[in-house]
Amino acid sequence: MPERLRPNDVTFLGEETAHAPLHNATLEIFDALDEAGEQRFGYEALVSLIADRIDFVPRYRQRIRQVPGRLAMPVWVDEDDFDLGYHVRRSALPRPGSMEQLWELVARIMSRRLDPQRPLWELYVVEGLEGDRVALLSKSHQALVDGISTVDLLQVLLDTDPDPRDVPCQHWEPEREPSSSALLVEALRDSVRRPRVVLDGVRVNAEAVGRTARGALAMLGELSGAARRPHPETPLAAELSAQRRVLTVKTDFAAHRAVKEFHHASINDVVLATVTGALRAWLMTRGEAVNAGRSLRAMVPMSVIDDEAEPTSLGSQVAGHLLDLPVGEASPVVRLHQVSYAFRAHKDTGRAVSADKIAGVSGFAPTTFHALGSRVAVEHRRRNYDLVVTHVPGPQFPLYAAGARMVETYPVPPLLPGRALAIGVTSYDGLVSYGITADRDAIWDIEVLGQCITEALEELVDSASETRQRAPRGRARPGAKEKS
Structure with missing residues (x-):
């Protein structure tokens, strides 16, 4: 029977x-373009590549089938008339398309539910980009x-060499x-x-039906004007x-690494300190109070080794970690040390997975790790946090x-109910790339937040440079370790 x-x-x-x-x-x-300036990559090339690699992710040719009466969990079944052309779609920007136009297209696609x-x-293959x-x-x-x-489809599409690796072609027949x-x-x-499993299935199915009905009623209330907007404490x-x-x-990976090495932190610490500084500056542009002691709570999914959790094909699991981002702290260095200290207990457990190990997972694993991070955030949706921040290290060499x-890769995380902002970060081939998703009505000034990220990183880099310049000659700078 199907799974x-x-x-x-x-x-x-x-x-x-x-x-x-x-x-x-x-x-x-x-x-x-190739070295001769000829078009070498586009819709046709991608369709051919997916057709060659989709056997590695057979679920991408399956759909969900409900059990009559919802007496058990639904099952995955093969799509009889699987149409690759339906799933791989061609789009284009008016040449030369700008990043701003690309952001708008992506936002519209992200707003639509899957069938x-x-x-x-x-x-989506988007051509015409500048x-x-x-x-x-x-x-x-x-x-x-x-x-x-x-795993995510993109994890199996990328190669470490410009010459695509040979993959044995198999003739697929749906079951x-x-x-x-x-x-x-x-x-x-x-x-x-397995009576307990079946009872759990009936319970989960019933809860899902109830949530769907409540969601429909809530939408009707909003459309009729009966629903009242909450009075949030933060934007x-x-x-x-x-x-x-x-x-x-x-942003540059080298800038993050310079801050990391000077302050003996991790790249993850620097990323979260950058996000903290950006949120602080953005709140100030809105006239929000950022008094000392104020914080925003972030759900930060982390890779761990947990023998009691369900194993994955990635060699580790992903667990939720709540972190208070100190947006009320004016000093970028203090913000960094506060974030680093907050993660020290997590690192000391011995369950934390190193960035090098994550980056070394076969294929381009960040896409899958971001997806698992989003799953964890949904599982903890009832906990008290303001936004989700996922950071996944990728390889520091080019992929094809x-x-x-x-040349660039950005996560585009989903939004959870009641939370108008989500941030994903991927490091890859000399870059640290921030992807921001926001509600269109609640956060109309997303470009300001993006500029604040750039400035917050520059502030951290400058603080390290200034400290280095102030250190007396012949003496180690503060916090430096002697070399053996």
Whole structure:
């Protein structure tokens, strides 16, 4: 019989609404021309590449089938008439397309839900980007990528060499979809073999139906004007609209590394200190109070080794970690040390996974790790936090798709109900790339936040340079360790 969905996956499907679609996305930008200046990468090349590699992620050709009466968990079944052309879509910007135009297109795509009657993913090939570049936007549902049975499609598309690796082609034939009676019989068998599992399935299905109904009623209330907007304590707490804003910020890995080495921190500490400084400056532009002691609580998914958790194909699990970002602290150095200290206990447990190990996972693993981070955030959605920040280290060397070099990559995280902002960060090939998703109505000044990220990093770099310049000659700078 087909594999059943896990309880969390059913929960994700039930939690989803038109105002809070639960899909992850990654935006990647490629050089489209070869050395001779000829177009070498575009829609046709990508379709051919996916056709060659999709066997590595068979769930990308499966859809969800409900069991009659919802007597058991739904199952994954092969799509009889799988249409790759439906899932891989061609788009273009008016040449030369700017990044601002790309952000607007991505925001509109991110605002739309995936079709639950088909395999839960889409990939857009966006041509016409300035500099003879092509962008790929990969969008997949949180129920699809679990890191156990399925990794993200982009993880298997990229190569370390311009010459694509040879992959044995297999002729795929969909497995016959079970009949309704067969699904019922199997559900009854499960009720005898695993009664607790079946009861859990009925409970989760019932909860999912209830959430869907409540979500529909809430939407009707909003449309009729009966729903009242909450009075949030911060601009990050807001009732979500159905539309999004997206922004990307490209920064240098070398700048983060310089701050890391000077202050004996980690790249993750520097990223979170940069986000903290950016949020502080952004709040100030809005006239928000950032008094000493004020903080914003972030859900920061972290890679861990946990023998009691369900194993993944990535060699580690992802767990939620709550972090208070000290936006009330004026000093960038103190902010960095506060963030670093907050993570020290996590590092001292011995469960933390090093950045080098994550970056060394086969394929381009950041796309999958970001998806797992989003799953963790949804699982902890009822906890008290203001935003989600995911940071995943990638390889510091170039990767290629169908011979084209990937020059930039940005996560595009989803928004959770009541939280108008999410930030994802990926380090790759000399860059640290910030991807910001925001509610269109609640955060109309997303470009200001993006500029604040750049300035917050510059502030950290400058503080390290100033401290180094102030250190007396012949004496070690503060915090430096003697070399043995």
